[in-house]
Amino acid sequence: MKIALCQINPTVGDLAGNCARILGRAHRAARDGARIAVFPELCVTGYPPMDLLDRPAFLQDVRDALNHLMAETPEGLAIIVGAPVENTTPHGKRLFNAAIVIERGRIVGQVSKTLLPTYDVFDEYRYFEPADERRVVEVAGLRLGLHVCEDMWNNEEQAPYHLYKANPIDELAAQGIDLFVNISASPYCVGKPEERAEIIAESCREHGVPFVYVNTVGANTELIFDGDSRVHNEAGEEVLRLSLWREDYAVWDTATQEASGGGRRDADTIAEIHDALVLGIRDYVRKTGEGVFEKALIGLSGGIDSAVTCALAAEALxxxxxxxxxxxxxxxSGGSVDDSRDLADNLGIEFHEVSIRPAVDAFHAMLNEPLAGPPSGVTEENIQARARGLTLMAISNAEGHLLLTTGNKSEMAVGYATLYGDMSGGLAVLSDVFKEQVYALARHINEREGREIVPENTITKPPSAELRPDQKDSDSLPPYEVLDEILLRYVERHESPQAIVAATGFDRATVERIARMVDRNEYKRRQAAPGLRISSKAFGIGRRLPIVMQRTRIAPDGETADVAPEAQAEAVGHAE
Structure with a gap:
């Protein structure tokens, strides 16, 4: 039997467009002789639909969309699609996150998701009721262990801790199945494709059953979905693998184990991050709606962050x-202006130079009386950053351009950014990319193009906000290789300052200071533009910390102690 893997890029809320994508691939699968076509989780609505699921009119539109799919699915083909369906019992949440089997103009099978993630970026238990049983679905004579995304993730035999009590993989296998089928909307982060592949292979080896996995691809606001749909045989060996970062399609024959279509190029981590960010920008603009954003706008400082953001945008759009x-x-410096111009020439983009000196002078005159003298220190520095933000927002308003912010994860972590200044904009491209990774991206972009895109001087010169004479980032921050390691451990791995010092040998005062800066600047990040997620713990919807808090503990001697000694508000407000 031939099974088509249909890796599509749905748009949240675009029910008509999503159904057109589904039916287009369904008809192709029928022409190719497939008996079953498998589509991703919640592909009818797009993932995540969030509070659209609270709207009765939207849920009626979903029902109409499913009726349309039932009427238009090709004869002789069964399609498996993901959609929210109503919980008709008087108990629990109103909806299920379901995998629906459509054939012969009707729904012939339905499996609801059991394991509903509520960690990091996921909030499914807010909307969905978990399935109370695992049922095998028979389609075209095959007994399918059909399940949805997270349902396969509790099957790691080596894991020291399981998040859920139920193990849908084991329960389905115990009922006797011919094939596992998982439909997913699994977002990308570094290392995720390899982790998924091992979990699938392990399930196959444990139960001696092949596995078909179909994931969504594309980006919806912060989340980027890599695709990477695949088939593994009963020994866990990879038989078929679809592409990363683009819609793809392949047909696999269960009898011969032969596959047609699919394939992906090998990539290292930085190449994957590059491709993920390009997709994130492209889909943010495209899915916002036709004609909403014709162009992207970037403030170019001559620094590495704005250069990489600009190069990614040029590739995406x-x-x-x-x-x-x-x-x-x-x-x-004159070099910064020259570097910005060289970047624009290398990319072939529209370029403008607008001095902010008149605006800064005007603010100095305006504030001289209430401040009893001209602004100085961080206040003066932030006026410059905010003058730039105001300039860019004026252009964005007048021209309808999408303003991309350029701050990286290292800066956003410690507050090395200015509210209503360089943080102004609609999408934060690099907010989940550490500074050292930004440099690696710049080198990758140049290597990939086989020529200089990001000027060499931008890569090699010491990073500076250029908001006071001879300023360098190193005046306020430790070297980025040190800072990034501290932040990786503190933000992504949740290690304490004490554990970081023990593991790295870094200066204790430095580690504690950085931890304080991360915590004290939560209020800035809460007001930041949504950022593209490429790590296991990005700032934004997946990281929820209180803005107002004090961290103290009871010491072993019974005395109250500060978690971070000598804590004080960090007056950091610089831009790149």
């Missing part, structure tokens, strides 16, 4: 749809 603006101040 095309150079003709990117506008760069450099905004020199009294402290900007």
């Amino acid at each position: 095309g150079p003709d749809r990117v506008v760069g603006v450099t905004m020199p101040s009294a402290y900007s």
Whole structure:
């Protein structure tokens, strides 16, 4: 029997467009002689639909969409699609997250998701009721262990701790099945494709059953879905693997184990991050709606972050749809302006130079009386950053461009960014990318193009906000290789400052200071633009910490102690 793997890119809320995608691939599968076509989790609505699921009119539209699919599915083909369906019992949440089997103009099978994640970026128990039983579905004579996304993730035999009590994989296998089928909307983060592959292979080896896995692809706001749909045989060996980062399609024959279509290029971590970010930008613009954002706008400082953001945008949208603006101040070096211009020339984008000195001078005059003198220190620095933000937002408003913010994860973590200044914008491209990774991305972009895109001077010069004379990032922060390691452990791995010092040998005072800066700047991140997620713990919807808090503990001697000694508010408000 031939089974088609249909890796599509749905848009949240676009029921008509999503159904058109599903039916287009369904008809192709029928022409190719497939008996079953498998689509991703919640592909009818797009993932995650969030509080759209609270709207009765939206749920009626979902029912109408399923009726349309039932009427238009090709004869002789069964399709497996993901959609929310009503819980008709008087108990529990109103909806199930379901895998639906449609054939001969009707629904012939339905399996609801058992394991509903509520960690990190997931909040499914907010909307869905978990299935209370695991049922095998028979389609075209095959007994399918059909399940949805998270339902396969509790089967790691080596895991020291299981998040859920139920193990749908084991329960389905115990009922006697011919094939596991998993439909997913599993977002990308570094290392996720390899982790998924091992979990699938392990399930196959444990139960001696082949496995078909179909994941969504594309980006919806912060979340980026890599695709990477696949088939493994009963020994756990990879038989078929679809592409990363794009819609793909393949047909697998259960009898001969032969596959047609599919394939992906091998990539290292930085290449994967590059491709993920390009997809994130492209889909943010495309899925927002036709004609909403014709172009992306980037403030170019001559620094590495704005250069990489601009290069990614040019690849995602095309150079003709990117506008760069450099905004020199009294402290900007001529090299920074030249580097910005060189970048624009290398990319072939529209470029403008707008001095902010008149605006800064005006603010100095305006504030002289209430401040009893001209602004100085961080206040003066932030005025410059906010003058740039105001300039960019004015252009964005007037021209309808999407303003991309350029701050990286290292800066956002410690507050090395200015509210209503360089943080102004609609999408934060690098907010989940550490500074050292940004440099690696710049080198990768140049290597990939076989020529200089990001100017060499931008890569090699010491990073600086250029908001005061001779300023360097190292004036306020430890070297980025040290900072990034501290942040990786503190933000992503949740290690305490004491554990970080013990593991790395870094200076205790430095580690504690960085931890304080991370915690004290939560209020800034809460007001930041949504950022593209590429790590296991990104700032944004997946990381929820209180803004107002004090961290103390009871010491072994019974005395009250600060968790971070000598804590004080960090007055960091710089831009790149």
